[in-house]
Amino acid sequence: MRKPIIAGNWKMNNTASEGAELVKALKPLVKEAKCEVVVCVPAIDIPAVKKAIHGSKIRLGAQNVHFAEKGAYTGEISANMLKEYGVQYVIIGHSERRAYFGETDETVNKRTLAALAAGLTPIVCIGESLEEREGGLTEKVLDNQIALDFQGIEDFSKIVIAYEPIWAIGTGRTATDEQANETIGYIRKRMKKVYAGKNVGKMRIQYGGSMNAKNCKGLMAQPEIDGGLIGGASLKPADFAAIVNFDK
Numbered sequence: 001m002r003k004p005i006i007a008g009n010w011k012m013n014n015t016a017s018e019g020a021e022l023v024k025a026l027k028p029l030v031k032e033a034k035c036e037v038v039v040c041v042p043a044i045d046i047p048a049v050k051k052a053i054h055g056s057k058i059r060l061g062a063q064n065v066h067f068a069e070k071g072a073y074t075g076e077i078s079a080n081m082l083k084e085y086g087v088q089y090v091i092i093g094h095s096e097r098r099a100y101f102g103e104t105d106e107t108v109n110k111r112t113l114a115a116l117a118a119g120l121t122p123i124v125c126i127g128e129s130l131e132e133r134e135g136g137l138t139e140k141v142l143d144n145q146i147a148l149d150f151q152g153i154e155d156f157s158k159i160v161i162a163y164e165p166i167w168a169i170g171t172g173r174t175a176t177d178e179q180a181n182e183t184i185g186y187i188r189k190r191m192k193k194v195y196a197g198k199n200v201g202k203m204r205i206q207y208g209g210s211m212n213a214k215n216c217k218g219l220m221a222q223p224e225i226d227g228g229l230i231g232g233a234s235l236k237p238a239d240f241a242a243i244v245n246f247d248k
């Protein structure tokens with residue numbers, strides 16, 4: 001059995017004090033959660049949110065990590081720096097980072113290996129654009145990301161993949177339950193083939209892309225979908241809690 005994991009991606013929203021208020025409101029709403037609950041917050045919010053989640057089921061995540069252990073990388077944050085603050089998860093290769101900040105499959109792979117080496121759980125984002133889906137290229141794009149982003153990983157039970165069709169992120173346009181299930185099933189099958197013998201069967205794959213309080217039940221009922229990476233709806237405690245409590 002793969003334990004479902006619901007993670008919020010706050011992106012560049014919430015100051016530290018706003019973030020602390022948000023999780024204080026969230027805490028009582030998710031206290032019965034059966035899934036893993038994660039909030040991936042802006043790096044500067046980490047200390048305040050860490051304090052605010054104390055004693056709850058909410059776990060702390062970051063939104064990016066540098067691949068070097070330390071050194072002359074102005075503005076960057078290393079895996080050990082995150083780890084020391086109690087961060088347990090880190091989003092890697094989000095499509096916004098790929099589109100706006102020069103993230104490539106090579107750097108996604110390097111960041112993933114660095115996160116694993118520090119004992120963080122990477123949440124690695126993959127997915128196709130609208131043109132690629134409409135051009136019938138979805139599997140080809142995923143095959144390429146699968147081949148490049150995960151090289152050198154020995155134990156896939158320690159990572160989470162977020163399948164995020166780019167056309168569904170922040171657009172209000174969600175993949176249908178069947179589309180998401182089918183594509184995630186494809187990713188799992190392909191990963192099992194490419195990384196045979198490396199615990200792929202235990203790896204969780206989330207769906208991400210306009211998941212909300214209304215559509216979460218249908219998506220989470222799909223056998224291949226092990227959770228969600230939630231953007232917009234993670235900024236509202238009641239909406240995020242409704243997703244976390246999808247099984248109620």
Ligand code: PEP
Pocket residue numbers: 009164168169170171172208209210211229230231232233
């Ligand atoms: C995301 O940013 O990972 C995401 C899924 O955003 P949204 O839920 O807003 O589409």
